[in-house]
Structures are given as structure tokens and as C-alpha cells.
Amino acid sequence: MKFDGKQMPKIVTAIPGPESERRVDDLARSECPAITARRARRSRETGVSQDPIVWRRAKGANVEDVDGNVFVDLTGAFAVAGLGHGHPKIVEAAQRQSEQLIHAMGDVYPGEAKIELIQRLAKVTPEPLTHSILGLSGASAVEAALKTAAVHTGKPGAIAFWGGYHGLSYGALSATAYRENFRRPFLSQLNGAVHHIPFPDTFRPPFGMSRDVSPDEVSHAVLSHLRQMLTGPATAGEGIGAVIIEPIQGRGGEIVPPPGFLAGLREICDDFELVLIFDEIYTGFGRTGTMFACEYEEVTPDILCVGKAMGGGFPLSAAIGREEVMASWGLSSGEAVHTSTFLGNPLGCAMGCAVIDTLVEEDWPARVARRGEQIRKRLEVLARRFPEKIGRVRGRGLMLGLELINDRKSRDPNTQLSMALMDHCRRRGYLVLPSGRHGQVLALSPPFMVTDEQWEGFFTALEEGIEGAG
Ligand SMILES: Cc1ncc(COP(=O)(O)O)c(C=O)c1O
CATH class of the missing domain: 3.40.640.10 (Type I PLP-dependent aspartate aminotransferase-like (Major domain))
Known part of the structure; x- marks a missing residue:
């Protein structure tokens, strides 16, 4: 398979989720104790499994882990890979x-x-x-x-x-x-x-x-x-x-x-x-x-x-x-x-x-402004569809977030939903991170060149995740 950053996700090993058979205590004893112990502790606190993904290589918007799983990185690896990985x-x-x-x-x-x-x-x-x-x-x-x-x-x-x-x-x-x-x-x-x-x-x-x-x-x-x-x-x-x-x-x-x-x-x-x-x-x-x-x-x-x-x-x-x-x-x-x-x-x-x-x-700032508007519109459609779960679309350009709430009236931060969506997206091959003081925002800081097809795939996964959250 060509690994050029434009791949759709390809999950070849099961990415454990909350229903995973792998127990967090096993994780803590596994080969990367420093990473896994932290993840395990967080899993216990939030009830959401967060296995580490150990990266082998990355190109453009794609990351491949040591098991051969290919992800689309919508975090830009902490907003570093604006121009993509390995430009x-x-x-x-x-x-x-x-x-x-x-x-x-x-x-x-x-x-x-x-x-x-x-x-x-x-x-x-x-x-x-x-x-x-x-x-x-x-x-x-x-x-x-x-x-x-x-x-x-x-x-x-x-x-x-x-x-x-x-x-x-x-x-x-x-x-x-x-x-x-x-x-x-x-x-x-x-x-x-x-x-x-x-x-x-x-x-x-x-x-x-x-x-x-x-x-x-x-x-x-x-x-x-x-x-x-x-x-x-x-x-x-x-x-x-x-x-x-x-x-x-x-x-x-x-x-x-x-x-x-x-x-x-x-x-x-x-x-x-x-x-x-x-x-x-x-x-x-x-x-x-x-x-x-x-x-x-x-x-x-x-x-x-x-x-x-x-x-x-x-x-x-x-x-x-x-x-x-x-x-x-x-x-x-x-x-x-x-x-x-x-x-x-x-x-x-x-x-x-x-x-x-x-x-x-390559005129990236102007391109990001245009792309950001498109993605924001898509997120706003979602926010209108799920007004009790999405309080606001936040950010500008390709620094965007979905503010997740418990209900429209209280606007209480919904940390659990944000963690669950992060987990759901990861198992579908899309990496996202939470932000916000309570971790209640689903944050997107992707590489600028994520393709139309990759974005579509992400929106499908995200919609499914929100619907599935009941
Ligand atoms: C706005 C801002 N300032 C400073 C920092 C700290 O940067 P570093 O982690 O490279 O020390 C960060 C990291 O996320 C940041 O987002």
C-alpha cells in the first residue's frame, strides 16, 4: 500500500475500546510501563480504555503504528504537523x-x-x-x-x-x-x-x-x-x-x-x-x-x-x-x-x-482559512442536529472544537462524551484529542492537507459516535 498521507484508515488489529477484553491492569504490566500505567490510571478514572498507540511512521495526515494500523491524525500531533508529517x-x-x-x-x-x-x-x-x-x-x-x-x-x-x-x-x-x-x-x-x-x-x-x-x-x-x-x-x-x-x-x-x-x-x-x-x-x-x-x-x-x-x-x-x-x-x-x-x-x-x-x-494560511470554513460549516450542521449534546462549535481556521454539554439548559461540560468520542474515533482510525478545562471539548488541529475523503470518513465516524452515545 502506498503510504503517502492520503490513505483512509486501515485497522488490522483490534483497537481496544471500553468493551475490550484486555484489562487495564494487564496494560500496566505490559512492555511500556511508563505510558501504559498512565493510560491505565486514566482509564480507571474515566471508564474509557486508552491503549497506547506506538507509532512507527507518519506521512502527511497518516500515522502507522507498530501493528500496521493506519490512522488519520486529526491532532497534528499536538498541532505540530500543520504541514503534515514528514513534508x-x-x-x-x-x-x-x-x-x-x-x-x-x-x-x-x-x-x-x-x-x-x-x-x-x-x-x-x-x-x-x-x-x-x-x-x-x-x-x-x-x-x-x-x-x-x-x-x-x-x-x-x-x-x-x-x-x-x-x-x-x-x-x-x-x-x-x-x-x-x-x-x-x-x-x-x-x-x-x-x-x-x-x-x-x-x-x-x-x-x-x-x-x-x-x-x-x-x-x-x-x-x-x-x-x-x-x-x-x-x-x-x-x-x-x-x-x-x-x-x-x-x-x-x-x-x-x-x-x-x-x-x-x-x-x-x-x-x-x-x-x-x-x-x-x-x-x-x-x-x-x-x-x-x-x-x-x-x-x-x-x-x-x-x-x-x-x-x-x-x-x-x-x-x-x-x-x-x-x-x-x-x-x-x-x-x-x-x-x-x-x-x-x-x-x-x-x-x-x-x-x-x-x-x-504554497500559500497555506489562506488555504487553511478556506478549508477551516468548510469544516466549521460541517461541524455546525452537526451542532444543529444534536443541540442537547453540542453546545458550541469553537475555534478558527483549522483549530476547531466541539464543546460537548450534558444538556442545553445547564451547559454543564460533558467530559464523558468527549472521552467516549475520542475512543470511538480512534477505533475507527481517526485520532482526536480532548481539550478544555474539563476535557469537554473534542479538539481538531489536523494537518492542513487532510483530504475530502478523509474528512468525510471522520464525519461519518463522529456522527455514529454521537448517535451511539444515546
Ligand atoms: C499556547 C501554548 N503555549 C505553550 C505551550 C507549551 O509548549 P511546550 O509543551 O512545547 O513547552 C503549549 C503547549 O501545548 C501551548 O499550547
């Missing part, structure tokens, strides 16, 4: 670079691929964002941004949003407020000067507002709350130097803020001289139908954090800022005060250059 131009760049130079001396004697990548980033990011600090994970880009803001303003504090996900290393975790249990064991070690405020979610409005409020009212309420915090004594507003936000919340559940909210945030940051950080680690590089999500609202941050899709599968990230803000680090005294051994790794940078070139040359 030929990225593979070629990696091969060429690995023959030439695999490791250099990042900040001291960089490889030329690092310089090329930084130049390309300056070209594709919104106008005044020109100066990059590279990193190896989303979290490290967020930490670079937060440190830059502290150096620039001399203030240790920041405002972040409930439901936001910025990574799990200590600095990033201070801003992350996706789930309490991620933070609880480390609370005493986190930056206590980071304060969280509600994200303007119009489906579950904050501050006990009525469900019928307009998006403008939600936006206004959150922005007013922030202004009050910054002027009032309660949070020592004078210690706050930055605001960090995902322009569309990703793991929080594909939540798009009301139109004008980001512009309002920009205005507040200008008024209070705060550094505005957009975390576009999830939304960046074409995912939402523009190169970066902030372009949609024409709001430019002071620092933009990117990662995930940036390296085409290689761990790579960047915090890209305005010259004036990044210059706050001052001239090097010979020893970098913020660096790491593998920073600017030539292999990753060459792959990153190939990602940017391919996105631009």
Missing part, C-alpha cells in the same frame, strides 16, 4: 543540514541556519517584531518572554488568564492556569506576582454574568476588571509589568475572544506601559487561517511566542519582540545571561526555514 521539503532540509552541520555554538559561534531563521521570522511576523530569542520548547519561549518583560519594566508581576496554557516549567507554569492540579503541588514555588483573570468566554460568561450577555459586554467586563486591578491596591498593580494571553485559547478549549477584546487589551497595556505578550505557540504558522492569529484582529503584541509547528517536528521555539523591548537585555558582556546549549540548533533552524518557506510559497 518532503522539510525532510530534505533536515537531510541537507545534517550532512553539513548538526550542532554549533548557539549564542557564541552560531551556525548560519540560525541567522537565516531569525531573518525569516522577522519577515513573516507583524511589522515591529524583529528580534528573536530562540528556544527548544513552547515553555522556554514563554520564559524568555516573561524574563524580557521583567528586564524591560523592572517589574516581576504579570497578568495571565484562567484556562490559559503556557507550558509547565516553573516560569511558564506561573502563568498557566489550565487546570488546578497542574499547579497545586508547586504553588509555593511559583511566581506569586502573576495574577489570573477570567478569559472572555461568551459561552460561559465570567463574573456570574447571564448567558444572554453580548460578546461586547463580556469583553467590556473583563477589560474593566483588569483596569481596576491595575489601579486598585489589591494586586499591587505597580508590580505588574506584563500581560500574557493566547489570542485563541488552545488547550483551554479553542476559545476565541470577542472581536475587539485584544485591541482593548493593547490599549490597556499602552496606558499602563505593560509588555503585551501573545502566546501563539498553538495558533502560529497558519493554523488559524492567517500566519499568526493576531493578524486577524490587527493587534500586534510587544512579544510574540511561537513554537510547535515552527520546527516541522523538531523542538524549536522563539520569543520575537520589538527592538526596543528586546534591547533591554543590553549589550553582551561576553557571557550570555539567557541562553542554552542547544539554542539555535542548526538542524532545527534549517527545518524551521523550510517550514516558513513552504507556508509562504
Whole structure:
């Protein structure tokens, strides 16, 4: 069989589901204890079996596991494979670079691929964002941004949003407020000067507002709350130097803020001289139908954090800022005060250059916008058909989610349905993941080139799953 990324799923071994004969305790004793023990624990908690799928190879939208099962990956492997798995131009760049130079001396004697990548980033990011600090994970880009803001303003504090996900290393975790249990064991070690405020979610409005409020009212309420915090004594507003936000919340559940909210945030940051950080680690590089999500609202941050899709599968990230803000680090005294051994790794940078070139040359952001509209319409048809189960279609471009509810009146999150659908789709050969603070959103962040036939197959499986859920 040709393995070119356009295959329909092919399941050759039984993919265990809740009715599986394989018991979770057997799984915990099997060959991959670290993975399976975690899955087994989760299975016990949710009642849904989650056998690990051990990947052997992946191409385009397809993944093949060690048993020969072929899946269609609608997760983009955590939104990394925007251009698909193993895109030929990225593979070629990696091969060429690995023959030439695999490791250099990042900040001291960089490889030329690092310089090329930084130049390309300056070209594709919104106008005044020109100066990059590279990193190896989303979290490290967020930490670079937060440190830059502290150096620039001399203030240790920041405002972040409930439901936001910025990574799990200590600095990033201070801003992350996706789930309490991620933070609880480390609370005493986190930056206590980071304060969280509600994200303007119009489906579950904050501050006990009525469900019928307009998006403008939600936006206004959150922005007013922030202004009050910054002027009032309660949070020592004078210690706050930055605001960090995902322009569309990703793991929080594909939540798009009301139109004008980001512009309002920009205005507040200008008024209070705060550094505005957009975390576009999830939304960046074409995912939402523009190169970066902030372009949609024409709001430019002071620092933009990117990662995930940036390296085409290689761990790579960047915090890209305005010259004036990044210059706050001052001239090097010979020893970098913020660096790491593998920073600017030539292999990753060459792959990153190939990602940017391919996105631009093949016009992917505009193609994603068109495709995203088609898929959204299909999801909205489903939402109308199952109004008691699907509360809202969320997201933009090819970062979409189905908000699953227990019933229309309460809008209570239906985590069980989302887990059951994930399981059902997996057994039909489609990989999807849950998102949202309760795991109640069925999230789609597929490779951009999923075919019509693959999408049709997924919708058939999804419909069946929802119908079967009773
Ligand atoms: C918006 C956002 N920021 C930061 C991160 C953290 O990235 P990493 O897991 O590469 O550290 C993620 C990861 O999902 C993310 O979605």
C-alpha cells in the first residue's frame, strides 16, 4: 500500500475500546510501563480504555503504528504537523543540514541556519517584531518572554488568564492556569506576582454574568476588571509589568475572544506601559487561517511566542519582540545571561526555514482559512442536529472544537462524551484529542492537507459516535 498521507484508515488489529477484553491492569504490566500505567490510571478514572498507540511512521495526515494500523491524525500531533508529517521539503532540509552541520555554538559561534531563521521570522511576523530569542520548547519561549518583560519594566508581576496554557516549567507554569492540579503541588514555588483573570468566554460568561450577555459586554467586563486591578491596591498593580494571553485559547478549549477584546487589551497595556505578550505557540504558522492569529484582529503584541509547528517536528521555539523591548537585555558582556546549549540548533533552524518557506510559497494560511470554513460549516450542521449534546462549535481556521454539554439548559461540560468520542474515533482510525478545562471539548488541529475523503470518513465516524452515545 502506498503510504503517502492520503490513505483512509486501515485497522488490522483490534483497537481496544471500553468493551475490550484486555484489562487495564494487564496494560500496566505490559512492555511500556511508563505510558501504559498512565493510560491505565486514566482509564480507571474515566471508564474509557486508552491503549497506547506506538507509532512507527507518519506521512502527511497518516500515522502507522507498530501493528500496521493506519490512522488519520486529526491532532497534528499536538498541532505540530500543520504541514503534515514528514513534508518532503522539510525532510530534505533536515537531510541537507545534517550532512553539513548538526550542532554549533548557539549564542557564541552560531551556525548560519540560525541567522537565516531569525531573518525569516522577522519577515513573516507583524511589522515591529524583529528580534528573536530562540528556544527548544513552547515553555522556554514563554520564559524568555516573561524574563524580557521583567528586564524591560523592572517589574516581576504579570497578568495571565484562567484556562490559559503556557507550558509547565516553573516560569511558564506561573502563568498557566489550565487546570488546578497542574499547579497545586508547586504553588509555593511559583511566581506569586502573576495574577489570573477570567478569559472572555461568551459561552460561559465570567463574573456570574447571564448567558444572554453580548460578546461586547463580556469583553467590556473583563477589560474593566483588569483596569481596576491595575489601579486598585489589591494586586499591587505597580508590580505588574506584563500581560500574557493566547489570542485563541488552545488547550483551554479553542476559545476565541470577542472581536475587539485584544485591541482593548493593547490599549490597556499602552496606558499602563505593560509588555503585551501573545502566546501563539498553538495558533502560529497558519493554523488559524492567517500566519499568526493576531493578524486577524490587527493587534500586534510587544512579544510574540511561537513554537510547535515552527520546527516541522523538531523542538524549536522563539520569543520575537520589538527592538526596543528586546534591547533591554543590553549589550553582551561576553557571557550570555539567557541562553542554552542547544539554542539555535542548526538542524532545527534549517527545518524551521523550510517550514516558513513552504507556508509562504504554497500559500497555506489562506488555504487553511478556506478549508477551516468548510469544516466549521460541517461541524455546525452537526451542532444543529444534536443541540442537547453540542453546545458550541469553537475555534478558527483549522483549530476547531466541539464543546460537548450534558444538556442545553445547564451547559454543564460533558467530559464523558468527549472521552467516549475520542475512543470511538480512534477505533475507527481517526485520532482526536480532548481539550478544555474539563476535557469537554473534542479538539481538531489536523494537518492542513487532510483530504475530502478523509474528512468525510471522520464525519461519518463522529456522527455514529454521537448517535451511539444515546
Ligand atoms: C499556547 C501554548 N503555549 C505553550 C505551550 C507549551 O509548549 P511546550 O509543551 O512545547 O513547552 C503549549 C503547549 O501545548 C501551548 O499550547
